[in-house]
Amino acid sequence: MARIRDRRRLPRVRPAPAALAALVIGAAGLAAAATDGAPAGADPAAGSAAVVPVGSGGYTDERPAGEPGPSDQNGAPVAPKVTDDFEGPAPTNEWWSSLIFQRYPGNPYGENLYAHPFSFRPHAGGLEVGYPDEPNLVADGLKYEYPHTADLTMGASGLDAPRTEVADHGDWTVTAQWEGGGTLRTTIGQGLPFAYAETEGADPEVSFTSAPEVWHEEGDVVGATVGGRHYALFAPSDAQWTRSGNAFTAPGASYYSVAVLPGPGDLDAFAPYAHSFVTGSRVEYAYDEAAAELTSTYRLTTEPKEGTEDGTLMALYPHQWDAAADPLTDLAYASPRGEMRVVDGARFTTELSTHGLLPGLPTADGADEGRMRALIDEELHHEDPFRGGDDTYWNGKALGRLAQLVPIADSIGYTEGRDGLLELVKGRLEGWLTAGGARQFHYDSAWGTMLGYPDSFGAADQVNDHDFHYGYFVQAAAVVARYDRDWAAEDAWGGMVRLLIRDVAETDPESDLFPRLRSFSPYAGHGWASGHAGFAAGNNQESSSEGMHFAAATALFGAATGDRELRDLGVFLHATQASTVTRYWQDHGGGTFPEGFEHDVVGMVWGDGGDYRIWWDGGDEEHYGINYLPITASSLYLGHDPEHAAAMHASLEDRLGGEPQVWRDVHWEHQALSDGPAALARFEEQWASYEPEAGESKAHTYQWVSTLAEAGTVDTSVTADTAHYAVFDNGGTKTYVAYNPGTAPLDVSFSDGASMTLEAGELGTASS
Template sequence: MKPPRQLHRASPRTRSLRRPAAAITALALAAAAALTATVGAGSASAATVPVGLGSYSDSRPAGTVGPTNSDGAPVTPKVTARMAGKAAPTNDWWSSLIYQRYAGNPYSENLYAHPFTFKAAAGGLEVGYPTTPTVTSDGRQYDFTHTRDLTLGVAGLNSPDTKVDGWSDWTVTPYWADGAHTFSATIGHGLPYVYAHATGGAAQVTAAGTPTVFSNQGNVLGITVGGHNYGLFAPTGTSWTVNGSTLSAALGAKDYYSVAVLPSQADLALFRTYAYSFVTDTKVTWSYQAANGTLSTTYTATTTPQEGSQTGTLLALYRHQWLATGDALTSLTYTSPRGQMKVRQGSGFTTVQSVGGVLPSLPDVGSYDRAALAAYVRDQANASDPFLAATDTYWTGKALGRLAQLVPIADQLGDAATRDKLLGLIKGKMQTWFTGGGSPGFAYDSTWKTLIGYPASYGTDAELNDHHFHYGYFVQAAATVARYDSAWAADSAWGGMVKLLAKDAANSDRTDTRFPLLRNFDPYAGQGWASGHEGFAAGNNEESSSESLNFSSGLILYGSATGDGALRDLGIYLYTTEANAVEQYWFDADHAVFPASFGHHTVGMVWGSGAAYSTWWTASPGMIHGINVLPVTGGSLYLARRQDEIKANLAELKANNGGAFTDWRDLLWEFQALADPAAAKANWDSGIGGYTPEEGESKAHTYHWIYNLASLGTLDPAVTADTPTAAVFVNGATRTHVAHNYGTAARAVHFSDGTTLTVPARSTASERGSFQDGGSGGTTGSPSPTPTPTPSPTSTVPATTGNTFYLQAGGALSTAYGAAAAVDTIPSAGGANHDGTPYQAKVYEIRNVSGTLRSGAATDFDLYVDAGTGVGLGQQVRVSYDLTGSGTFSRVETFRYFATDPVTGWERYSGAGAGLLSATGTLGNLDHGTIRVEVWSAIGNGPAQLRVGASQAQGSVSVLRIPFN
């Protein structure tokens, strides 16, 4: 099959299918045409580097290839002398600058930084700001394609190439030189400025057409080109000269200038304030707060003034960022393929996100036929070829993942022999791969600072594609082994090789120069990128976001199983961040990202320029929808946070597919089970006899998954825990708390809804049952009695302390659940707009509250509201804190309103989901303070209902959570 033609700068190149004559899965980058050259084959001097009991080679096997261009010739990182030898950041939004994929283009392909777009050329840097999307004639793809408005450079520049002269976490500095001139430009995600340095001539900006000058202040020029407004800032004491479409400024003894894209002409003065405060470094840091189940991520831009003393800058935040920050934002916005970007004034910002749990497996609560399930498991373990003839890293990884999902099922069934056989198969295969010196095995490329598995596939070698996809399966399988055999996973045994694979795709140690920082993850965009070289007109891309999250959830599980807190927390950062990005950019959960002219509600691929309802190899709707579901594991629970979107996703699939699931039915049933387990169970029951499992799936796992969810119900995403390996499910009035404990001693797991669950060592526990994992060596104990969850005290807790408060009828907040559900009526907005301003609000308050502010925590709530069949209603919440009870509210937080649907039934309005609209004042410790919640109708012509006073057993409990201990 051929990739979409418009995405390639040359003629389309065929991507070979993953498995002939079978339903096939996809990775996110097409491989190049078959390469016949054997570039840099292994030599007699090759050495094996030991890592515990495993090893890798420092030279690839004979007859194999490493990174090459599209003609099959080897390539090296395209960097300046001062960056030589540093780990090249492949798989980034700007990688075509450093990885020359096409022999005829030594500059770059289109670069999508957002809000800017760029392209390097001989005369400098093309700059654009596309604001109008195009949709392909078949309606399958939308793009905000790079279109040049300006070219930035220095007069007379004609460079033979562009090299990279530096990079930071989300910026890059390309560099041009032709012997008489030099030019460099620091550009990056969220930067509305280009920071330029030029020598050998005047600063020169060439417009695509004759610009309109709307402001001329000598060294500061405001122009409009192609309908977009720009500010040009030369050093003080110089001035811009306009000659047709060419704008120039003699720099004299100075070597700097900057250009900004302006939200409007009126913003020129503000942008002048920071025009000479050049961003010289960017850095992301993260912190997991286990006690309150949150992840705090801080984005910091370091600035250096070129003149004056101004510091700080302006940063444009993506939607997944501004939804999660409590930091003040300006009213300025930009258009981007990821929806609206909002501008922050300062040197950085912090986001706080709830950490959704992952489970190593679902608990054993399903009403399945245990004998039939056991037979399905044994069919896989006893197959003549359990690995289905897999030879390369992808298909071997898929097979490892499929078998690993069966291990806990066999254990739950008490079939120790099958469990241990499966573990033996997994260990044996990985140990073969983890022993260097040949193929299969791993080889380190010291030029590109990467570990490549051979036999390779889908360009993991020649293009450095998809390492996180392939290696994620290895890490997940290793996490299963570590759960049952901790000795095997020790660093001194085979665990060192597992961690080395993890480092290749996601190195978080800035002192480890063997690999670039977070190769496959873009910390500012919040998602992975699959192409090693980014050699496309549409920028970089990622197809199977779910395989990216398979990698990060594997890090959580493997880090937890081996006691490596840093690896676990890295996994939490990647998983939490990308889960929120996927929700917005692949599934458009809030219907605020995809252009109105794009007729789809989900996409198979995200590109730098936009997104596509397609895959690399097929137009089958089942595979387009399924590619962002597979593989289904206990790390797939992030997909269940928006059950309404799962239903809409599958409704679109059926509409495009003749009303039925055809390809990958098992994956789609499992996806359906996250939102409607009864329907999924009915589909399984009627379809079990007539389908072939997807290559990474098995009938045993699909049966186990669907029937367990039919008993557990659906995920409650509002409840977090003080461990990342926990989740809560709701089935009618029944709530099931589930947690896994990898430790060697029992521990109490605390859930944010007030429940405490005691989990025995090396076990999964729930209200409904538990089973003991085996100790080192794979042995197992017999099933133990159900651990009884211990709810936190309610009636004895004083009303003056606590961080969880329940809304009660009559306007009270209480640390205890209510006795009986009631309804408060929220008056109509009367057709007016009260967004941000309370109007006839329902008020709930508690006084005499004391508590210590928790670092990095944020206000959150779950309110259950219903507008019946009313249309166009939106309920809104304001939470106010009087820290000392003085009568003055020191901190007031107003959240975005919640648009209710016109269907009778309770809907959950959450603080984390809505995000802050505005906040004033600051938080501190509570000392006999007052907390007030106001709920009103921001828009609409009808009243709404708010559920209050509900007991835990009744469910749908309206609750406020405050960031205090």
């Protein structure tokens, strides 16, 4: 039998296998709790007190002695690389974070930046530009990539800057600055087919890396092809490009733009927008609970540099154009996520159905409640219920494991067990949320982030994985709030929980504490794990499922505390990511993985592609399972297409030549999304002898597989007028589940005509 492996053996941003390191580390790399609406007593800007009280808890505004803060590769402290006029807390965990977080002492500019359809690399002379349109298979076919290829540099005459700094940013755009022999500012962003530049004290200059084929040259507009890729250079209409060798300059001008064109014949479609410069980006969302619909609007702010045209073009990822309410043009680009399609305008809207977030599954009538109670007791009365985990990740997983047992105990009438588990979870949470103890949180004002100590996997020194770690704390707090709303009040322990949520997913763009949506990249539709993104492959996201777990935990905590704004944030994060996870990590529907990539899943999505491997030397079960765990009632999205879920499980067994032996419980739970009876049978055969995954328990696995064996598979054709529901189908018999987090009775209506009335706090079921 295979040895049970740890969940993560190596930090995410340290090279695992040497081959992986060679692929992702660049050569240069190797050489509303702010003072406006803060919880009572919270004033981190004051800097005078080591402990800042927040309700019943608090945090430190001085880093505990001996603990790491944001650092470079050598362990030296790093400060955000920003201009004097930069405003707000410093973002991390972005596709462009290597611009602001200097991980490598020898590279003050940044690593490769993937803002599809473009790729970029900053250097002393400006911004290198490319359009990766062809995939490569590397590492014996384990990774596919669209690598950065330098076609030209956007610069300024005589520019030789000692470093690159961040001047401004939006939700998916960034403005970078170079100073040295003149000043250059460029604005780039995901989905932008234009890159924009402004110069001061130097003339605009675009240098091709090899002799371009110039097919249009008329004053302020140049059209050229290099390496089979097509570009247009736009200077002000009263300026003129002049050529010297492979370089074009626009004497006397102070701005210009560069567009990547699908083909030379598309120049006329781009020219009208050449002087409409993008200055910002923002996503706005609206959740219609009654209609079970999330509407998201992606909006660019633009400024005409001349004339009055303020429109532009936007290239949409597949998960966006598949749900877009706006007409698409015939323009398209290649990308590592599949074909990008273009809309004409500075905004577009997507519409997604929402399929409900439950705090847990109901317990099946046929489950052996005596055995379930005994399995709960094994966890409750274990000599170390937390299994030695004593950092933000492993302690978090233990909190999540214990918290998931609370509603199960409640569902079988085991009140003593429920209350004992609640006390365990409360006690450990309160220890973490109180400053000055062995476990605590610190607010780093330089980087605008909450750092938990003890930390792990670079959560403190690299600002990695905050959504992964803190999601377990929020989930556990949501469970406590379900049974003890007073505990989660703002002036009790809820104030600190909200700070953890805001660290990951602040929504206020004017916050003095945290950057907006740190751990969620709204245009990409998922998060990025690395705080600094210091890789030639861009940033990466391994455990998409832990990002989903944070989203669901946020929604459930908001619901349990009566905070609809927080609930809606969680719904937005969860529904948006659900539209990307199986598509980009599992090639659901086809169109993502390139021809010749002989894997059905990737363990990690990278800026430049996808990699079957993970950050430690794990087996196939872990390559698949890293994007399943932790299994909670919010994991039902993995079964929205039962046939696809079945294909994923079959794919794993084909690779193994048999049943999973590592993380068996996680894979049984995933299998249950397509075949509950088979998953239950495997549990029954092995339940007494297998070792649970660190975040799992036998009691929870038993409840999950036995419930789905009776209820069947997820039925997304039926929706409900509440945020908290699920519908299952078993051979035509439907099971309806809904939860009322409120304090008054709730009538729930399903779109097929079914209905139920729930008492306050009730998780109810009905069948038809």
